[in-house]
Amino acid sequence: MKKIKDEKIVELLQNGDFRCLNQLYNHHRSEWLAWVAKYYAIDVSISEDIFQESLIAFYTNVKNGKLTKLSSTIKTYLFAIGKRKLHNTIRNTRNEEYNEVSASLLLTDFVDPFEISDEQKLLAQGIRKLGKPCNELLHLFYYENYSTESIANKMGYKNETVVRTQKLRCLQKLREIWKGLAR
Numbered sequence: 001m002k003k004i005k006d007e008k009i010v011e012l013l014q015n016g017d018f019r020c021l022n023q024l025y026n027h028h029r030s031e032w033l034a035w036v037a038k039y040y041a042i043d044v045s046i047s048e049d050i051f052q053e054s055l056i057a058f059y060t061n062v063k064n065g066k067l068t069k070l071s072s073t074i075k076t077y078l079f080a081i082g083k084r085k086l087h088n089t090i091r092n093t094r095n096e097e098y099n100e101v102s103a104s105l106l107l108t109d110f111v112d113p114f115e116i117s118d119e120q121k122l123l124a125q126g127i128r129k130l131g132k133p134c135n136e137l138l139h140l141f142y143y144e145n146y147s148t149e150s151i152a153n154k155m156g157y158k159n160e161t162v163v164r165t166q167k168l169r170c171l172q173k174l175r176e177i178w179k180g181l182a183r
Contacts, residue, residue: 006074013062025055028075032082040086050089054082126177134170141167 009020029051036047058078061067070077127135137155140146148160148167157163 006070009074010062010067010070013059014068018059021055021059024058024074024078025052028078031075032079035079036082036086040090042086042090046089047086050082050085051078053085054078057081057085122181123174123178125181126174129177130170130174133166134173137163137167138170138174 009024012018012020029048032051032054033044033047036042036050037044040047055078058067058074058081067077072080127138130138133155137151140151140154141148146154148163151157151163152160155163157166
């Protein structure tokens, strides 16, 4: 397929012709994957997803009139979107990993009560002070292994995002309570 100039691609997309997206995808995909592999330790499938999301964001920006004229190449634009999405993904993954480690301390029910450390005793005390909604949410997630979707249905939350946000708030509240008890 003949290479189309970036300005012409924007014009085609503005007019509803999205066939050139295939060309963009094929032309920049391998370079994106190589760049991500060089600088980030992230799974290839995640990198591919981010590239696809970047291409969709580019198309959406053109279609909605948010991007009418390029001040850089399409490649630079795609990579900038992708890099931002990549950093958000990495940040969210680190936060989830941190919360999983913190939350693993919540599993004190499975530990012999005579072998519980002072920290775990304080944590158990903090859990009791959390209140019913947080207690129930954390119990369902960590003890019962409910998915966020199942928790949303069971507890009447709007969607999974609300459950994840509420879970983070509950864990933050628990950390604050725990710090207060540890003093």
